[in-house]
Amino acid sequence: MPQPFDPIAEAHRQWTRRWPEHADHMAAVTSIMRVQQLLLSRVEEALKPYALTFAAYEALQLLALARTGTLPMGKMGRRLMVHPASVTNVIGRLEQRRLVVRRPSPDDRRVVLAEITEEGRATAREATTALNECAFGLPGLTPGEAAEITERLLALRVAAGDLPQDAHARPERR
Structure with missing residues (x-):
């Protein structure tokens, strides 16, 4: 439902009166934050039939795109640009659904590997189709x-x- 007026434009007007040299930057940041909310909402709506959050989708797709379907959890955190605890949490939820399995690395038992399952690959393919069809929340x-x-x-x-x-x-x- 569209807003009856633009709160960001009103904030810009107020900022211009008080801090005119910063008004455009404030409006730009506020606009980016609002668009992030809107895009996340659209993307998560497209992922709802697969019971995936965007974070879970990104982790699953990262594994699906890996040559062997397996990556160390630490490397996943760096590639997903999130804290290691977030990766552990997401992989744990995917593991409960049997979309991913965790196992120790055969080369270094201190390293935990995440590996996508066949069911995980199928879910990643279907979810990717849904996201592609909605232009990742950027229609138009x-x-x-x-x-x-x-x-x-x-x-x-x-x-x-x-x-x-x-x-x-x-x-x-x-």
């Missing part, structure tokens, strides 16, 4: 517009220290 954007957003947000990520200065935004296009 062309692929070029989505790539432009990614490119513009890269500058923020680099400035925040998330990536090195020479990071490249545009993913390889096929």
Whole structure:
């Protein structure tokens, strides 16, 4: 349901009166945060039939894309950009559903591996189809517009220290 007025525009108006040199930055951050809420809601709605959160989907898909279907839990945390405890929690829930199994690494028993099951692969495929069909919550954007957003947000990520200065935004296009 659309808002009857734009609260961000009103906040921008108020900020402009008090701190005009910061009003645009405040509105940009607030807009990004609101869009994040909207996108997460759309993505999680698409994943609801598979009983997956976006975090669980990302972990499952990461394993599905791994050459062997297996990754160390620590590496998963780095690739998913989350705390190790979050990976443990998500993998535990996926394991309860028999979408993933955990086992010690044969090379180093201190390392715990997560491995996707066949049922997990099927769930990842179906959930990916659903997300692709809803354009990952970005209906109405062309692929070029989505790539432009990614490119513009890269500058923020680099400035925040998330990536090195020479990071490249545009993913390889096929």
